[in-house]
Amino acid sequence: MERKELREQQKKQKKKKRIKTSLLILGLVIVIGISLGAYILFETYQAASGTYDELERGEKSEKREEVVKISQDPISILLMGVEDYSSDGDHGRSDTMIVATFNPGNEKLKLLSIPRDSYVTIPGREGMDKINHSFAYGGKELTVKTVEELLDIPIDYYATVNFDGFKSIVNTLGGITVDVPFDFEQNSDDQKAEKLQFFEGEMELNGRYALAYARMRLEDPRGDIGRNERQKQVIEAIIKEITSLTAITKIEDLGKNLESNVETNFKVGDGINFLSKYADFRTSNIDQVTLEGSDQYIGNTYYYQLNEESLNTVKHELRVHLEIEEPGQPTEYSQETEAEPTS
Template identity: 25%
Template structure:
């Protein structure tokens, strides 16, 4: 299991987990009201959950001991009728048995079955066709998972988060400048803000738009794979900044961040999961990316002129279940 794709959505979710843990209950309960809460179906069939595989009466208490939530990062910059696509799909697992947090990144171009009205399509399109509920159903159905909740953010959320913590320090390559400035301009036009372009490479502090542009680079280096390295670098910097904040700064950050987060989780669930992680001092974070890099685990395919990432179902699903449930899912 290799450290791979960490998408924009996890930046928000883990920030929320960390900051909730260090503030008072009444303050947090009040701040959680700023979240946009969206109710979705809890019917297993509507969410693509195999009830024979995930039986609430199982002896290992899988449903209780392994909390799985789908994190969605949507490529949408403004309030239009366009739903946007979920370029970021991550399974967040709170493993109560082994006291860990696990992150499983799913590549956006994975070829999935039964995506809305289509027999097959890219994972990223599930959100465009049916929002978070269809994204949950597609991931559950194709990967034999049991998720019932989601957390979603978009590009605007991301850059505002970075600004809220005072920017991030990153080492920018000279070859990345042109692409970064192109994306800065795109966001600035939509947001009707003055763009601040980069003029040189090297270690420097990036503001929210600049950091977002840095994360979006695909044309420099090794495409999507190198882009994930940039996203991890930003993630680490965000954690470093949050860990050095005092309670007043954290409170102000939550006021900025939470209005841009949408979730199906209840306040009770958020507080329960967060307090569990705090009380048990959970600091271990493990990561996996699907499809894996193993020989035969993925294949590039062109269908009607469109690129898809096909994948070995049996091998990838077996490894995913072992990573998340560590043998407890029978």
């Protein structure tokens, strides 16, 4: 073979490898979560880099009879954005919790954002408390159990990422562009505690601003619901950036920046199997699921009181999607609401 032809062939092989790697990451991002799926993007890349951490229970939820196969069975994933990721991620509070379920039969992805102040029962704790306290009490292990009990579904996979990980990916991509719905300000998460200003209309955000934009709740007239929509907007913007041709050259940097910020029990091999089967998955196949409730103050402490009818409806919808329950009328579940919450 002529030297010139050999060089051309080598160039083509390198290009194919870069494209394959980019598509793998993109596919994993889409399958595991859009609403706060940036977190899972970090997780999937790091799974490929070896940052894998199994839950104490092993591969199978206690609510499963057998281990699920991501490319064959309906699955669920709990995504957690953690405020303090020190000491192996078992301290601090989970600022964001997203449950994603995927059914390979209809190729639908359902996303449920659990308000962090939801007033729930935490296994092994007396009374009721905010759901995000479960991470402070028992890390990812207890948080997974709490969500399983709240929704009466198995959680097959989890992923946690801290704030530095979120900001890192946005900065590595060169920032994102979002359409801000109204003027507001939000404190930064760093030591400066600077009030960052956001103005209605299109804005370019770096990692610091993107995190503040996704976290703001108090100035949003729709509270957690409005915040959830902004989080989805941020993820869509990240996906847009990472699918661009220029993002292909940044994949290695993304991995290096995120290595110490992520924990997951999601294996990259599972993602490869999924991608090979659902390479044509589109964001139009994503359904948003909402837990309705009301604001409640007990003493000077704020809680989000979940609406029992809404909770039962959400449980039923997710259980049907996971093929645990037959379609029809929601089962009559009961959620304790009389116990006095703790501060």
